[in-house]
Amino acid sequence: MFALLSYFRPDTATAAGTLLAPVRWRPLEILFWLVAASLLWLAPSKVLLLNEIAILALFVLSLDLILGYAGIVSLGHGAFLGVGAYAAGLLGKHGFTDPVMGLLIAGAAAGLLGFVTSFLVLRGTDLTKLMVTLGVALILRELANKFGNITGGADGLTGVVMGPVLGLFEFDIFGKTAYGYSLTVLFILFYVARRLVNSPYGLMLRAIKGNSLRTGAMGVPTNHRLVTIYTIAAVYAGIAGALLAQTSQFVSLDVLDFHRSADALLILVLGGSGQLWGAVIGSIAFKIMYDYLAAITPQYWQFWLGLVLVLIVLFGKGGILGFVNSSREWLAHRLGKGAAK
């Protein structure tokens, strides 16, 4: 009973209280999800873009789990996105049209690949990790290209049929079902990730990120922990890929392209890594900037986007979230000083 009470009312004076403080949902967080859901009715003309943002956010979130919390650098995270997309697409093409079932199977397929490749990835230094993850993604892309009779090769996988979500919501041309579906999945997985990173397991990951030699010496099975998080992140990315395939009912080779992995890394840096929300905020900022700039100048939007990114990295340490936090601290500091006078 005592434990339950302290869960709801964390007490920062005790160690347990300090650990529980970030677990509590802040009003701003709840507001965010309410606004995100209400956009389904408030901004019907933007739901297609919002759907893309939700899927991207889930993908970047999965990268944050390994990079932000466990310190595993990856340039090939797109591999899992691709496996999930092709798994879901192929299921839809061959008659298994239930979206939720497809989502789970696609996640499992990506997770399996994540588990197997984690043993390769966890060897060696950061540079080796970059190369190995990059290599795995390249190999998968070439495989998808070579087995054109299964994947559709460079023409892409057509004829993906999707049944209604939970047997109730038919995918419509306005993208309402798509957004509602993607947002729900993102919310559930965000909730799970939030619990995960604030659990003792999550804290241990952060300790491993800080100094893996030392955690090893303390008796933490470092590799075991890293394999687990790598696999979980792969499942997340696979589900993001499955959402992409199911809501667009098409899969092409570019789901395995290098730019997907690179974009995810960029967005994570933009939003701020190691804070979960950074992935979501980064995705929103990136896509809205893209949509806005590309509408003004379809040819040269990349230049402006690049400029903004450079500025953010230069002046906002820790991405957008880091910038917000440091300005808040600065403001509080100034106000505090003013009050003292």
Next chain:
Amino acid sequence: MNRRHLFAAAAASLALFAATGAHAQQTVKIGLILPMSGPFASTGRQIEGMAKLYMAQHGNMVAGKKIELIVKDDTGTADVTKRIAQELVVNEKVSVLAGFGLTPLALATAPIATQAKVPTIVMAAATSIITEQSPYIVRTGFTLPQVTAPLAEWAPKNGIKKVVTLVSDYGPGHDAEKAFKETFAKGGGQVLAELRVPMANPEFAPFLQRARDAKPDALFVFVPSGVGSAVMKQFAERELAKDGIRLIVTGDVLDDDILNGMGDTALGVVSSHHYSAAHNSPENKALVEAFKKSNNMRPNFHGVGGYDGMHLIYQALKKTNGDADGTKLLEAMKGQSWTSPRGPVSIDPETRDIVQNVFIRKVEKVNGELYNVEFATIEKVKDPVKAAKK
């Protein structure tokens, strides 16, 4: 009259009202989706430039309707193309979708065209199967078998009996390889080896060596526009010509966009295609001059697909008297024929693919610049893949 009848009557009048409302719409919007950034940006630039040029030349009023062009960049990524197409249909209420730089981009959009009954003009993507994916897709570019088969017909008549084929390993490449082999065999030719190069980071040296070892009369090459320079360079460096091996290619390899930068190694190479900037007709001369003035570059074969696509939309609107209903526009597009800068063309009412002349050309120097100069014409070529299915 019970309540249900009243309800139905109200609904019907509402529907009628909505229909007349749509009818009275004075603007016809065209959504042009192109890769404007990324590796295929040159295709996007060509088509956008041509579409805008067409509108500058012909005005933006057709049959009392104002034409509005909305250009969007899809970065060459299929899910983005589809999302943009969906947004254009749902939010902007476009009457026509157009563009599509690559096959998967067109394929991803096909269900939208069918669902929303919006005519979709494929201006660049060239795999044969695209028009079969939706009854609302019309093509004004070309198909690879369409431009490959004439070359395979020409070759055996001109002393080329044994050939090694070299294509990029993806849909259009496989199309080209198959079309060449089949037609070439009919003319008594023999394909000694079929080589496929990976799309990403192609290294041609080992393939060219294998081609040389097979001792053919000629090497047939298809690679997408842009990769062509590397093939030409390595073919010259490895001196295959010294072993008496000729080079025959589809026009993609000798894209007008990059041809002049290839240098003299390209001189004399024979190719087949549906458009060359050097095509000798008053329409084309005017077009090349206007395009050079407005965009400071030569038009290429993708560009002319964009120009004709716009023309087709204008013609169809004229025929329907400005009625932008999707199905009516589509019907008006079928069977259209006109004199394009590339020569006489028409839209096959059955397959919705373009029927056009294909030319055999040779690279020559004209006024100090390299051009594909046409020397033989095969008239009214249909897509051979669909013709064979009948």
